[in-house]
Amino acid sequence: MIKIFSHRQTGSKAGLIFLLLIISALCGCEQVKGIFNKKDAAKESAIEVPVFAVNTTLAIQGQIQDYIALSGDIWAGSTVDAYSDAIGKITRIFVAVGGRVTRGDPIATVDPSRPGMTFRESTVSAPISGTIVALPAQVGMTISQAVPLARIASRGALEIRLNVAERFISRIALNQPCEITLDAWPGEIFRGTISEISPTVDPASRTMEVRINVVNADSKLKPGMFAKVRVITERKNNIVKIPASAVISRFGEQYVYIIEKDPQDPNINIVKKRVITPGILIDSVMEITKGLTVNEELVIRGQTLLDDGSRVNIIERVMPLGE
Numbered sequence: 001m002i003k004i005f006s007h008r009q010t011g012s013k014a015g016l017i018f019l020l021l022i023i024s025a026l027c028g029c030e031q032v033k034g035i036f037n038k039k040d041a042a043k044e045s046a047i048e049v050p051v052f053a054v055n056t057t058l059a060i061q062g063q064i065q066d067y068i069a070l071s072g073d074i075w076a077g078s079t080v081d082a083y084s085d086a087i088g089k090i091t092r093i094f095v096a097v098g099g100r101v102t103r104g105d106p107i108a109t110v111d112p113s114r115p116g117m118t119f120r121e122s123t124v125s126a127p128i129s130g131t132i133v134a135l136p137a138q139v140g141m142t143i144s145q146a147v148p149l150a151r152i153a154s155r156g157a158l159e160i161r162l163n164v165a166e167r168f169i170s171r172i173a174l175n176q177p178c179e180i181t182l183d184a185w186p187g188e189i190f191r192g193t194i195s196e197i198s199p200t201v202d203p204a205s206r207t208m209e210v211r212i213n214v215v216n217a218d219s220k221l222k223p224g225m226f227a228k229v230r231v232i233t234e235r236k237n238n239i240v241k242i243p244a245s246a247v248i249s250r251f252g253e254q255y256v257y258i259i260e261k262d263p264q265d266p267n268i269n270i271v272k273k274r275v276i277t278p279g280i281l282i283d284s285v286m287e288i289t290k291g292l293t294v295n296e297e298l299v300i301r302g303q304t305l306l307d308d309g310s311r312v313n314i315i316e317r318v319m320p321l322g323e
Contacts, residue, residue: 049311050310050311051311051312051313052302052305052306052310052311052312052313053302053312053313053315054271054299054301054302054303054306054312054313054314054315055299055300055301055302055314055315055316055317055318056259056297056298056299056300056314056316056317056318057242057243057246057297057298057300057317057318057319057320057321058295058296058297058298058320059240059241059242059288059292059293059294059295059296059298059320060240060241060242060294060295060320060321061238061239061240061241061294062238062239062241062321063235063236063237063238063239064235064236064239064241064279064280064282064285064287065232065234065235065236065282066232066233066234066235066280066282067179067230067231067232067233067282068164068168068171068172068230068231068233069228069229069230070162070163070164070228070229070230070231071162071226071227071228071229072160072161072162072163072226072227072229073160073161073224073225073226073227074158074159074160074214074221074222074223074224074225074226074227075158075159075160075161075223076130076131076133076153076154076157076158076159076223077153077154077157077158077159077213077214078130078153078154078157079133079151079152079153079154080127080128080130080151080152080154081148081149081150081151081152082107082124082125082126082127082148082149082150082151082152083124083145083146083147083148083149084108084110084122084124084143084144084145084147084149085122085124085145086110086112086119086122086145087110087112087142087143087144087145088110088111088112088113088119088122088142088143089110089111089140089141089142089143090108090109090110090111090137090138090139090140090141090142090143090149091109091110091111091121091139092108092109092139093107093108093135093137093138093139094106094107094108095107095108095132095135095150096132096135097132097133097134097135098131098132098133099131099132100129100130100131100132101126101129101130101131101132101152102126102129103125103126103127103128103129104125104126105125105126106123106124106125106126107124107125107126107137107149107150108123108124108137108149108150109121109122109123109124110122110123110124110143124149124150126150126152127152128152128154129154130152130153130154131152131153132150132151132152133151133152133153133223134148134150134151135149135150135151136148136149136150137149137150153223158213158214158216158221158223159195159211159212159213159214160180160192160211160212160214160227160229161209161210161211161212162209162210162211162212162229163202163205163207163208163209163210164207164208164209164210165206165207166201166206166207166208169201169208171231171233172194172197172208172210172231172233173194173197174194174195174197175193175194176193176194176231176232176233177191177192177193177232178191178192178193178194178212178229178230178231178232179191179229179230179232180192180212180214180227180228180229180230181227181228182221182225182226182227182228183226184220184225185220188220190214190215190216190220190221191214191215192212192213192214192215192229193212193213194210194211194212194231195211195212195213196209196210196211197209197210197211198210210231212229214227234280236279236280236287239279239287239288239289240287240288240289240292240293240294241285241286241287241288241321242256242285242286242288242292242298242300242321243284243285243286243300243321244281244284244285244286245284245300245301246298246299246300246303247276247278247286248303248304253275254275254276254277254278255273255274255275255276255291256273256274256276256291256292256298256299256303257271257272257273257274257298257299257303257306258271258272258273258274258296258297258298258299259271259297259298259299259312259314260272262311268311269311269312269313269314270309270310270311270312271299271303271306271308271309271310271312272308272309273307273308274291274292274298275291276288276290276291276292277289277290277291285321297317299312300318302315
């Protein structure tokens with residue numbers, strides 16, 4: 001028997017089939033979406049947090065001093081010339097340049113004799129004790145009372161004569177301490193103080209002469225040597241100081257990055273931004289008046305790419321300043 005369906009029944013089945021197809025398609029989309037979501041999650045888990053390589057050091061407590069760098073020649077602090085009492089020829093010289101004499105020691109003899117007249121030789125004696133720094137006299141030379149035979153510098157008395165530029169005059173004062181270095185004695189620092197300040201400024205060079213007394217206990221310094229001098233104009237003790245290279249200046253503020261442990265994993269180092277207030281800057285060493293405490297570890301190299309909270313790997317811990 002052949003069953004004939006009506007148009008209504010045929011249409012109803014077609015609608016049912018179409019509905020089933022839509023449901024199947026939607027289920028397939030959800031499965032596909034789930035697969036992609038899993039892939040995205042896998043990708044996100046595969047992305048690692050960047051770790052930056054840095055060098056660090058510690059903020060320390062110490063001294064910092066401001067100075068003016070100058071240079072000048074070493075002179076004998078006190079010199080006296082020896083003169084003959086008579087006009088005549090020099091017949092003998094008892095000393096040499098660099099030799100030491102005591103007051104009253106003979107320096108030379110002068111024969112005041114003239115043709116037809118014979119006189120006893122006159123001895124020229126040292127007027128003070130010290131070192132012979134100049135000896136213009138020569139045997140056979142005719143000398144007068146106005147011409148010095150020798151120049152004597154008192155023992156141990158040396159000074160450095162400096163010319164200070166006009167713009168630094170307000171920072172110069174008597175008894176200011178000075179640090180002196182010389183190429184002849186590398187690595188050694190000699191001490192001195194300002195003993196004299198000229199009351200006038202040279203209008204041609206716009207400089208003022210300053211004299212510094214030098215401590216020369218070991219007699220290593222000699223007149224005529226060239227000296228480099230630091231006149232200490234300001235000295236601060238017990239301040240917090242760091243290398244100036246650690247400081248970053250951006251958007252009107254100055255800050256450094258401090259090393260801390262990650263709160264979620266103590267084995268990981270992170271950095272924290274710390275705004276600071278700097279003081280004086282001398283020879284790439286900066287005083288910190290606010291924002292840092294002693295022994296805090298901070299980044300001194302590799303900090304330009306960092307952000308607050310960045311992970312870091314410490315490649316080298318540099319010795320603190322002055323150690």
